[in-house]
Each structure stands twice: as structure tokens, then as C-alpha cells.
Amino acid sequence: MKEKDWKLLKTEPAIDLNILNIEYHHYQNPRNNKVVKTIAISGNDAVNVIALTKDKKVLLVRQFRFGIGDYTIELPGGMVDERESNIVAAKRELREETGFAGINWQKLGTIYSNPVFMNSKITHFIVESASAQYPTELDDAEDVEILTLSVKEVYEWIDAEKIQHPHTISAFYFARNLLDF
């Protein structure tokens, strides 16, 4: 496919929100040469984890999400720290949020967080034989409740719109051929 060149003419800061940095990017559209002022939000990449217990249950977390001002049910996960690999971040986030650790870590896939506005990526992992092994370590902005569902229940809860987090749904998309119903 042809790669037409969207010229980046100018970049200017909009606001720095500490964990998100927002810039205006001025692009020239190769179709009509018009210049458009666009929003580009940069932030750290993130990871999430389908952690399967020994009895094949899926570990989920219920937490308050500030973007929507409401609770979500989603996979454990979080942002990748500076100079941290995705797999190390995934193990750390699973431990910090739930106290769980497991074996046979596999990468499932990588997606964009939201390419319309943000440059960050999310990498999905799956881990088996997960069990509680550590105390949780929550930061000041977290309050996490752990729940376990069967794989069948997870798919039912997504279809019923009780689980609506896109990055959780994407992880289960990638795992669709690995999970028994």
C-alpha cells in the first residue's frame, strides 16, 4: 500500500499532565495540502495479563477508573516504567495489584491504546498456575478488589457489557484459541 507523506509542520506543547503529555501536531494532508492542527497525547506503554489459576479461573480486578468516574472490571495490568521491559512490567503489575504470580508466561499480542489520540501501546500476556504469593502493593490512587471468573463467564460478561474495557476485550480476542470453554 502506498505511504503518502503527511508532513509534520510544527509541534507545540498543549499541556503536561504529569502522566500524560499533550501536544498539538500540525500536519499537512497529502490529499488536499490543507494544514490541520491535531492532538497527540503521549504516555507510557502498558501491559495487562490473563492470569489463569490452577483450576482455570481468570483473575480480574474491579477498580474505580477516573476517566469514567465509575468502577470497571478488567484484567490486572498497568503502565510500563522507564527502562522496564513489558514482561517485567506484567509480572510486577500482577504482583502489586493482586499478589499473584504464575508460570509459563506468553505474550498474546500488542495493540495501540487509542491511535486516534495517543501514542502508547498495550501488550497482552497470559500466565498459568497463578496463585497468591505476595502481599499487594497499591498506590495512593488505587483500591483494587480481586474476583475470579471461569473463562465462559468472562466471555458472557463481555457480551453482556459488564466488562467494557477495550484492552481487556482485546486480550481475550488474542487468547480465544488458547482458552477452554
Next chain:
Amino acid sequence: MKEKDWKLLKTEPAIDLNILNIEYHHYQNPRNNKVVKTIAISGNDAVNVIALTKDKKVLLVRQFRFGIGDYTIELPGGMVDERESNIVAAKRELREETGFAGINWQKLGTIYSNPVFMNSKITHFIVESASAQYPTELDDAEDVEILTLSVKEVYEWIDAEKIQHPHTISAFYFARNLLDF
């Protein structure tokens, strides 16, 4: 499940980016009573569409996305206008971006765009017997290339990370039992 109360103590504007409005929301964490300053980005809801042609191909669009500064392959779709229903927006966006229209519209599901930071929702639709019937109407910030893939190819392209848009992957998650391979 218990609904602990995260008290919203204060809301203050951060920046208005025209299509996105960003606020700081100060919440009191019910776990530790600590007050945290959080980011809440509000924007319009959006829709996207799995449009199947008469020969069961899927219509996709390739376009430059400003958040990542690169091209994506994704489903046609876009933002819902003020006082517009999701289904009307889906039909309009399919027509404007691709010139296609179809029959047997069905809602597949609704997800959050990114509940960590944003309050907007995405609703997925599927439509059959789609064919080119109208001229496209692109806005100044768009340059859309249309491509058609078999359902099998779409799933392969997602697995190969050639399609990485979470809202496109989510739509195919919801459609997994409706589509023939």
C-alpha cells in the same frame, strides 16, 4: 459487589482541545482517604462498523492517525454528533468515509474508549450486503484508502499485529460467532 464511594471533591479545567475537554478531578480514595488529582478527558462517543459486502468481504479503511503519527488499518467509523443516535452516526460515517451503504444493521456491543482517561464509549455495528452507493465526503483532516479483506484475513492480520486498533479488535471480538471463516 460493594460500591465504595470515591468522593469527587473538586473539578477544575485543565485544557479545552476543541474535540477533547480535559479536566482534573480530585477524588478521595475510600481505602485510605487520600486525595488524588486525576485526569478526565471527555469527548463525543463514537461508532464503528463491520460492513460485509455481498461476497462476504470486510470493508476496512487505511488512514493516518495523529495520535501515533502513522497509518492504521481499521473499521470505518467516527464520532457521534450532538443529538445523533449511534445507528444514524454509524450509517453516516460508513457513507462519508467509504461511500458504502448496506442492509440488516445490528448492534454488536458497546465498550469504553479508554476508561482510564476518557469518558467516551464506542458502539460496534455490523451490516450486510454493503456496496458503494454514494460519493465519499472526507473532512480536511482525513485521507481514507479503502481495502477489503476476507474475514479469515482480518483475523490473521490482527494476530500478525497489522491491525492494532483496539476498537476494531473489539468489534471482531463481538462478531466472532456471526462471521464465517
